[in-house]
Amino acid sequence: xxxxxxxxxxxxxxxxxxxxxxxxxxxxxxxxxxxxxxxxxxxxxxxxxxxxxxxxxxxxxxxxxxxxxxxxxxxxxxxxxxxxxxxxxxxxxxxxxxxxxxxxxxxxxxxxx
Amino acid sequence: xxxxxxxxxxxxxxxxxxxxxxxxxxxxxxxxxxxxxxxxxxxxxxxxxxxxxxxxxxxxxxxxxxxxxxxxxxxxxxxxxxxxxxxxxxxxxxxxxxxxxxxxxxxxxxxx
Numbered sequence: 001x002x003x004x005x006x007x008x009x010x011x012x013x014x015x016x017x018x019x020x021x022x023x024x025x026x027x028x029x030x031x032x033x034x035x036x037x038x039x040x041x042x043x044x045x046x047x048x049x050x051x052x053x054x055x056x057x058x059x060x061x062x063x064x065x066x067x068x069x070x071x072x073x074x075x076x077x078x079x080x081x082x083x084x085x086x087x088x089x090x091x092x093x094x095x096x097x098x099x100x101x102x103x104x105x106x107x108x109x110x111x112x113x
Numbered sequence: 114x115x116x117x118x119x120x121x122x123x124x125x126x127x128x129x130x131x132x133x134x135x136x137x138x139x140x141x142x143x144x145x146x147x148x149x150x151x152x153x154x155x156x157x158x159x160x161x162x163x164x165x166x167x168x169x170x171x172x173x174x175x176x177x178x179x180x181x182x183x184x185x186x187x188x189x190x191x192x193x194x195x196x197x198x199x200x201x202x203x204x205x206x207x208x209x210x211x212x213x214x215x216x217x218x219x220x221x222x223x224x225x
Binding site: 004006031033035036040041043045048055056058090092094098100101102103104105107109 | 119145147149154156157158159161202204206210211212213214215216217218
């Protein structure tokens with residue numbers, strides 16, 4: 001049973017560029033949440049997708065957007081990259097109803113130069 | 114009110130000793146308190162979790178103690194091993210909110 005997978009593992013971009021990160025949830029899971037983890041910090045919630053809609057959003061600007069596909073996989077898009085967007089981006093999957101447990105993927109390490 | 118405060122930032126323990134990490138919260142709507150373990154280059158992995166109707170939960174060498182009135186909870190790692198060296202995050206989730214609020218993490222180093 002494959003866990004949560006993310007691609008790419010590492011990415012280098014320059015300021016002002018756009019980036020798309022991808023996530024495949026754990027088998028049987030229908031909800032995907034995205035987190036940003038700056039170096040030496042705990043993960044911070046960006047947003048959550050369920051039934052192809054954004055269900056909840058954290059305190060992140062509109063430059064951060066996402067999408068969920070019918071197969072429950074998800075993308076995180078960040079436009080107009082800033083140096084401060086450099087971080088580990090984590091995807092977590094869960095079952096929406098009755099399950100608090102979120103399973104995290106290995107993350108995508110984004111470096112903005 | 115949405116914060117989870119974690120201490121200490123870093124911890125060094127001798128092999129075989131007890132590692133203790135503490136967390137505090139303000140939001141009484143929180144009803145699920147997981148602990149995550151993260152190794153360098155990896156995503157956080159769920160270690161153990163507790164609900165506020167239970168004062169203690171033990172899984173192997175890992176124990177969560179929960180004090181609802183004080184709004185505090187802690188992770189105890191018994192017989193700490195070098196393989197336990199990692200960053201540990203306490204977290205909370207609750208009410209109608211599915212997002213997990215993480216503490217800032219504790220870097221644990223077990224001396225061989």
